[in-house]
Amino acid sequence: MNAILTQEITFAKQDILRGFRKIDKKAEIHISQLIYYPYYFFEFEVNAKSLLKFRGKVGCTIDALSGKGAIVDVQPEFSNHQIEVEPIPPVVFSEDDAKKIAEKFVFDHASSKAKFVTIPKIRLLSSALFHRPFWLAEYSQGGYDQRQMIFDAISGSYHPL
Secondary structure, eight states, X not given: OEEEEEOOOSSOHXXXXXXXXXXXXXXXXXXXXXXXXXXXXXXEEEEEESSSEEEEEEEEEXXXXXXXXXXXXXXXXXXXXXXXXXXXXXXOSOHHHHHHHHHHHHHHHHHHHSOOSSOOEEEEEEEEEEEEEEEEEEEEETXXXXXXXXXXXXXXXXXXX
């Protein structure tokens, strides 16, 4: 068993199946497994001057496999879980490399979204490697054109692989 930091599953296997069948009544869908995908979460304090002094917190996730960043609206809630054999893709980017990517991503985002008269100062407040749960599924219509899909077990969103 492995201990990982993760988010609680919001959409169980049955929720995914029920919801997708409402969208596509002809769908044949089989959820094959749950995987835990690695991300880094970074929380920064950003200070800068615009017409007013700006000071705030910004959350950012970095995909631990691709290095792609995203701004987070709400800080995720994490909990420690013991998992058995669910697949966990190996981390490609180290935490130090991900931190550099996150700093640049947050700096670029802050600079492009707000009109600061000073260069934003960014200070790391916290960081964590966490694993987001996803359901892997096989999808077809009438037994034809079988495709793999991935469903986010937190948001319920999906897309083909």
